[in-house]
Each structure stands twice: as C-alpha cells, then as structure tokens.
Amino acid sequence: xxxxxxxxxxxxxxxxxxxxxxxxxxxxxxxxxxxxxxxxxxxxxxxxxxxxxxxxxxxxxxxxxxxxxxxxxxxxxxxxxxxxxxxxxxxxxxxxxxxxxxxxxxxxxxxxxxx
Amino acid sequence: xxxxxxxxxxxxxxxxxxxxxxxxxxxxxxxxxxxxxxxxxxxxxxxxxxxxxxxxxxxxxxxxxxxxxxxxxxxxxxxxxxxxxxxxxxxxxxxxxxxxxxxxxxxxxxxxxxxx
Numbered sequence: 001x002x003x004x005x006x007x008x009x010x011x012x013x014x015x016x017x018x019x020x021x022x023x024x025x026x027x028x029x030x031x032x033x034x035x036x037x038x039x040x041x042x043x044x045x046x047x048x049x050x051x052x053x054x055x056x057x058x059x060x061x062x063x064x065x066x067x068x069x070x071x072x073x074x075x076x077x078x079x080x081x082x083x084x085x086x087x088x089x090x091x092x093x094x095x096x097x098x099x100x101x102x103x104x105x106x107x108x109x110x111x112x113x114x115x
Numbered sequence: 116x117x118x119x120x121x122x123x124x125x126x127x128x129x130x131x132x133x134x135x136x137x138x139x140x141x142x143x144x145x146x147x148x149x150x151x152x153x154x155x156x157x158x159x160x161x162x163x164x165x166x167x168x169x170x171x172x173x174x175x176x177x178x179x180x181x182x183x184x185x186x187x188x189x190x191x192x193x194x195x196x197x198x199x200x201x202x203x204x205x206x207x208x209x210x211x212x213x214x215x216x217x218x219x220x221x222x223x224x225x226x227x228x229x230x231x
Contacts, residue, residue: 033218041153041203043221055218090158096216103149104219108158 003027006091006107013081014115020067021076021110023091031096032074033104034066037088049074050096078112086114117142119208121222128196129230136191136225138206145211148189149219150180153203162204165189176200198231 004025013019025032031050037043047066048055054066063079078085091107122137140146150162163174170182180191189206203224210217 035221041224041226043159043205043224045218045220048218092219094216094219096214103161103164106151106159 003105004091004093004107006089006110008110009108010111010113012113012115015081015083017081018077018079019081019112020078021089021091021112023074023076023107025072025091025093025105027093027095027105029093029095029105030071031094032068032071033092033094034074034076035090035092035106037090037109039087043090046076047074081112081114083114086112088112117146117208117210117217117220119206119220119222121204121206121225123225124223125226125228127228127230130198131195132229134191134193134196134200134227136204136206136227138189138191138222139187140189140206140208141187142208142210146208147211147216148180148182149207149209150174150178150189150191151205151207151221153205153224155202159205162191196227196229198229200227201229202227 007022033048034046035043046060065077067075088109088111090109092104094104118141120139148165151159152162162178163172165172165182173179178193182189205224206222207219209219
C-alpha cells in the first residue's frame with residue numbers, strides 16, 4: 001500500500017482553468033503538507049495543516065487553496081491557473097510530537113504543466 | 116526564520132570517488148536534520164536523519180552524515196560513489212519547540228552526477 005498517494009501524476013491544462021490535485025495518506029499522521037518544486041528543483045512549502053490549524057506560506061497566491069475533508073486527505077485546489085504555476089507539487093505527511101520517529105513521508109508528486 | 120544552505124549546486128565525480136556535500140543551517144535552538152535524495156523523475160526519499168545522540172549518523176545505501184553543532188553543519192558523506200548515486204540531494208531542517216516540530220525547510224539541493 002502506498003503511504004502517501006497523489007493523483008493525478010501528470011496534469012496538463014490551459015491557462016485560466018481551475019484544477020485540483022488529491023492527496024491521501026494511510027499512515028495515521030496528523031499533519032499534511034503541500035510543497036512546490038520549481039524548475040530549478042527548489043522545494044518550497046506552501047501549506048501545512050493538521051486538525052488544529054492551517055498554516056499558509058504568505059508567498060503563496062490566494063488562487064491556491066488546500067481542502068481537507070478529513071485528516072487523511074489534503075487536496076490542493078488551484079484557480080485561474082497561470083504559466084508560472086507549472087511545477088511539481090508534492091504532498092507529505094508527518095506525525096507531530098513523535099520524535100525521534102518523526103519524519104516526513106512524501107508522495108510521488110504531480111507534474112503540473114500549464115499551457 | 117531558519118534557512119538551509121547547500122554550498123554545491125552541481126558536483127561531478129567519477130565512480131569510486133569519495134563524496135562530501137555541505138549543508139549549513141541557521142537556527143540556534145534544537146533542530147532535526149535530514150538528507151533526502153531525489154532520483155531523476157522520482158519523489159523524495161529519506162537517506163538519513165539526526166535528532167539527538169551520536170552526531171555521526173548512518174543512513175541507507177552507504178551514506179552517513181555528521182552533525183557539528185558548533186558549525187551548524189550537517190554534511191553528507193559517502194566513501195565511494197556509484198553511477199546509481201546520480202541524483203539530486205536535499206538537506207532539510209526543522210525546528211523543535213517542546214513537542215512541536217516546525218515545517219521542514221529545504222536547501223536548494225545539490226545535483227550529483229557520477230560518471231561511469
């Protein structure tokens with residue numbers, strides 16, 4: 001069983017469209033994240049979310065919104081897609097307070113291409 | 116805010132050469148330290164991590180890293196690289212406050228190319 005699964009793996013869409021990327025984890029973790037990896041491979045956190053709070057990186061445009069129907073899912077919804085949104089998006093999860101077992105588990109990524 | 120610096124953008128080695136990738140972080144408190152590897156077209160995989168105790172940490176695939184607190188460094192090493200080690204390597208840090216772990220902050224990555 002895949003621990004953190006993302007769908008779709010590839011997404012090609014036109015500018016101006018609205019799209020969603022789904023993420024599910026079966027690890028029982030209490031915190032989930034979205035990271036963006038740009039063309040230079042730089043990984044930047046976009047959101048972190050647990051059942052208590054959503055923390056948004058202030059540099060993320062408000063066209064991006066995370067939606068969590070339950071603690072095992074954190075979907076990423078993007079409105080009015082722009083060319084600059086093209087990137088690989090990684091979902092991850094972790095369990096707070098479980099040091100030294102703490103660590104992030106990453107999904108396999110979604111390559112978004114906006115044309 | 117904490118930051119992570121990886122000194123080498125691209126490292127090119129021949130097989131059997133020794134590897135050391137530098138990583139420094141900026142935060143004076145308690146941190147967790149990680150090295151991740153990303154093979155071409157794949158997701159991030161954890162190589163090793165440090166939380167406390169022995170500052171020399173051994174990971175998978177023959178990698179190890181040494182935490183030097185006085186230098187705020189966590190360099191990755193491997194005595195003899197293989198062609199299959201060609202990948203992007205990311206150092207990452209998160210801050211520990213009580214029982215809470217902060218978000219994982221990544222360095223910009225080092226691309227390792229190993230020539231056969």
